[in-house]
Amino acid sequence: MTNRIAVVDYGMGNLRSVAQALRHVAGEAEVVLASTPDLIETADRVVFPGQGAMRDCMAELDVRHLRQAVVDAAASKPFLGICIGLQMLFDHSEEGDAAGLGILRGQVKRFAADLKGADGLRLKVPHMGWNQVVQTKPHPLWNGIADQAFFYFVHSYHVVPDDAGIVVGQADYGHPFTAAVARDNVFAIQCHPEKSARDGLQLLRNFVGWNPVLA
Template identity: 50%
Template sequence: MKTVAIIDYGMGNLHSAKKAVEHVAPDTTVLVTDNAEKIREADRVILPGVGAIRDCMAEMQRLGVVELVREVSKDRPFLGICVGMQALMSRSEENRGVDCIGLFPSQVRYFGDHLTENGERLKVPHMGWNQVYQSIDHPLWHNIPEGDRFYFVHSFYAEAEGNADMAGRTHYGVDVAAAVARDNIFAVQFHPEKSARAGLQLLKNFTDWTGKCL
């Protein structure tokens, strides 16, 4: 039986993610755990995250999760969600600047206090459903139509411009990297566990993914 470990460092929609994965893969054991050995033994790993990146990184440093993520993300399917995606970048502007795990070179930027589109002011955080356009052909996009909608809640975003690792983009005043991918790592800014059919399909694809790109 396959095992998916959802890393519990106290920051994230842990149980909603667990229920969503169990729903799409009933033959899979899904663990919400902070036990490093159980995470190392898992076939697949998910790094969730909500809240301020400073707090997330502080807890991950305190609990040894940063080095654990660097270790387990090398050799099995690995999925980052929301702040879990931002944590994989090199640095975030949030909280006056926070160094992140650095698996991807991108910077995390603030939308700004005066974000506009066509002369209209946009609310920050970006909260709600938005279309995602696939930048690459990837197994995690299987059976997800181009431009399908996912649910977002965030005030900071990974840059899209010049982002060689971008797997999907959305637009909210600026182009945003909605997903990034490299080798066996895939990470999304949106919440698949809250994104209805499209989100459940992405999680299903993750549970079936071998970690190899096309």
């Protein structure tokens, strides 16, 4: 039985570090950088990472004719969104007043400039560095990862889902924010698991072996 994992390559971010981390945990699974629709369509599971501004990422996705392949993958096979790959799943982002893919309902909001920590000191934006993720709901991708484990974040924007029921992880930066969402065959996380040491690799390992029930 094949297990081909496509890492969507639309020219934004260091996708090779994601692919390298996946290969480290993938066992016999094949990991490919997918820059054409057919590589996404023929994969058994899809990882949708990225870094950069939302408007630029959406533009590159369209220039490379990958939008529909990503939408179809999110409806039909195990799908993991990472960082901007989480934000792009939603309806709209304040970053560049950009429309997203609309796979999940909700908005992407910027952290306020006047955020303060528990000590009363102003927090810098972007939120950059290690932070704890509270597992608000159980999920197969949390297997082997302790609640409130630390993951590595780099972002100025965070998702605000219309449906709180899809939130499976939260972190805190001046206020609680959504760190991970899941619905059916889709799991997406704001942090960078490929930069998050043992627990990040465990999450990727869990994805490699995840077989959600598809409708």
